[in-house]
Amino acid sequence: MLVVGAGAAGVAAAVAAGRAGARVVLVERYGFLGGLASAAQVGTACGLYLRDPSSSTPRPVAGGFVGEYACRLQRAAGAEPLRLERGLWVLPFPIAVFGSVADALLRECGNITVALHTTVAGAQTEGARVVRVHALAWNQPLSLRPATVVDGSGEGTVAGLAGAAVENGAGDQGPALVFSLEQVESGLTECGLIEVRRELRRAVENGSLPPLCEGLALIPGTNCHGRMDLKLNLPPASPDRPLWQQLTCWEREARALVLRLHRFLVENTATCRRARLASIAPQIGLRSGSRIQGRARLEEEDVLKSRKSALGVARGCWPMERWGNAARPDMAFFDERDYYEIALDCLRPAGLDNLFAAGRCFSAGAAAMTSARVIGTALATGWAAGTAAAFQALGRPLDQALETIRRQMNQ
């Protein structure tokens, strides 16, 4: 079977399929694993633990692979889960560690072939089945004939190329560009960021910096040893512009703005007077993209009412967090210590029988995806899609896959 995309969802899908006994090819367009967690330097994993304002220890949202990945990431990173406001828990991680944990898990399976620098460019169907996928592996054409496919591309790329209906969600949320500062004054906490915000507000008000600069936020858990990771939040994509044009514009303008911001902070804040710009993420962090139109669809009400499903194969526990034009996100919470379930049919495009979508491109409404897009939920949908696709490739009924996934979630 074929898994496209080696982000959280794709890695989980490949490991699930490998452990279920399928022979797997995992293709990834970058030269490293981890998807946006690595390329956009996300820095914190959300959606791993239940929200609980009354507890001082985090409680995992589910057992099985999500819990396993969280434990391995925590061990490899030497990091502890961090409690934020409203009882939300996140797991901070150094960027390189996310990919190295993924690599170790893939190697342990023994039946997964990884193809890096490989971009999918076409898909052929016969009836309701994807029968061939064309890719460019570095500079060589690659033709694959998978029994089943998991689309973990984040954009529903294979589903779209195979002719399935895909919904464009690029304008649903604004992206962010992450950058790191070093030699920030010791002792900097959120309090230091207040000074930064105050100076930015003044600069925006007097016209010396554009309003966009007020969308600067600290990535939780990254402010230690004089280093901190900041994200510059950008406005959502315009629906009137092709996404490739919008992306190009964002990448160039946001990078130029980060250089300006760095100079401004050095010249105007005590906190950053000696700060060095250590890195800018290789890619802008997209929070929304294209999604398949599935046999079922996760809706806002399913999230806010913490709905469970008899066909539930993944759990989501992060609140709806929408990044629009404002400097901070709109948050909508559901009950504490609760979660919602994502049905297997949300991962199955209408009209294609042997393709499963995972991560940010499964079938969901725009509002629901502002919750389900996070790393923890991507791992969960990836695991479910990989298990289901492997069972199908091996000629086993999907009911068995469903039973297996649900048992693992409850472990």
Added chain:
Amino acid sequence: MTPPQDTKTIAEQLCQFARTNFVAEGTAFDEHSPLAETGIDSFALFELLLYGERTFGVRVPPSHLTRSNLASVATIACCMAELAGSGRQSPLDCKPGSCERDPP
């Protein structure tokens, strides 16, 4: 800009601003409530501080932006009153000189 006011007045106005803009309806909130536990995130804290600075005509220097000074409305009000030179009028538990600052 208004003239310096006493700590209690500053605290009352900051509380009112926080209640109107950030504190969820039904949440118990007064000047001693720990801000971190009442849904006031770093963005809201910044807006609260900026409101206080602009309303009471003070500027809290970076050395005073410490966790303990920003722990509650009462500690922010103490700090602002002290910076404005009116901390001694405080009926809150705010001793003169209690506003913490980082060592230079």
